[in-house]
Amino acid sequence: MLRLGLVSALTLVVFACDQGHKHDHSIRSYAPPWVTPPAKELVWGEINIIHTTDSHGWLQGHQKSTFPEPNYSGDFGDFAQFVTRMKQIAANKQVDLLLVDSGDLHDGSGLTDAYPPKGVDGHEANEIFALLPYDLLTIGNHELYDNSVAWDVYQNFVPKWNGSYLTSNANITLSKTNSSVPIGARYKKFTTAHKRTIMSFGVLFDFKGGTNTTTQTVEDMVNEPWFIKTLQDQDIDLFVIPGHMPVTPRDPLNKWQYVHTTIRKYHPDTPIIYLGAVFNNTDNTPDGRSLALESGRYMETVGANLTAAPQKVEFSRSIGSVVRDHVSGRLDALADNYNLSYVYGWPTQNYTLNQYVVAIYPNASRIDSEFDT
Secondary structure (H helix, E strand, O other): OEEEEEEOOOOOOEEEOOOOOOOOHHHOOOOOOOOOOOOOOOOOOOEEEEEEOOOOOOOOOOOOOOOOHHHHOOOHHHHHHHHHHHHHHHHHHOOEEEEEEOOOOOOOOHHHHOOOOOOOOOHHHHHHHOOOOOOEEEOOHHHOOOHHHHHHHHHHHHHHHOOOEEOOOEEEEEOOOOEEEEOOEOEEEEEOOOOOEEEEEOEEOOOOOOOOEEEOOHHHHOOOHHHHHHHOOOOOOEEEEEEEOOOOOOOOOOOHHHHHHHHHHHOOOOOEEEEEOOOOOEEEOOOOOEEEEEOOOOOOEEEEEEEEOOOOEEEEEEEEOOOOOOOOHHHHHHHHHOOOOOOOEEEOOOOEOOOOOOOOOOOOOEHHHHHHO
């Protein structure tokens, strides 16, 4: 019996701060004692996965004191410490643990949106992201809007992963040869430390907004000769497929059914794990031997545990947040370099879009209501 486990990150009236402001990272809101702990313990399987997606530059954690921000106050250094500890536990248990990301590292916080003259959006943040030992990664649409970002990913970020950054249907055009080539590897087959054989792809939804990049439709991708050839290989214990695509049924961007149907023609019983993105914190079971999961965006985490038996797959899920001691001086240094901790003023209240049930538009607690005044 194969046991699998998953763990899955304005007001227009302000008070001005004093002149001579000094950068002070101590204003960050670290998790107070009342933060709610995870609902239940994680169940370890023979193959376990920690999944992240849609981080959008939120590598310094959520720094406000208003609930629920303290639940997400752990930064990427805390997450690195968490991953290191989980790897140690996995080694002690003699089980496998994979770290997987489903894209959209760019566009969100100043760490990815600020950059020096002649620099590239998100390049320095990518360098910090690459400090973690990811086993599989794929691309998101926010890596493709700007040609300089797409080129930086292709030229500088992808090579760091030695074939583990997967782009099965996302290509970039090389200007010197005018040829279109995959940004990352199309697929990866590998054997874990405990002798489990895994096949992986990296899938992007049918995206049409790229500059100097092209995204093949998922429906066309699954009919490519190279894709069919990989599925003819029967020496596969498990499919692990990160994709920047929602897993919510009936969502127009969800094209996982093409991948799933094609795989099942060649592997009717092999377990499949789809690790999606975009809308986050959702999951479903395409059939009795597969799981589709979207973890929390902006460096929240979602945990799920999967037990695969010959006849069926049973799921148990838990939700938790990564809150650990602050260890990321490099992130703080980058924030200081970009002047991100400078306080221009303080709003008189918090504004949200949909945090509260009463926040029906228009409403004084909603930020978009301010633009109608």
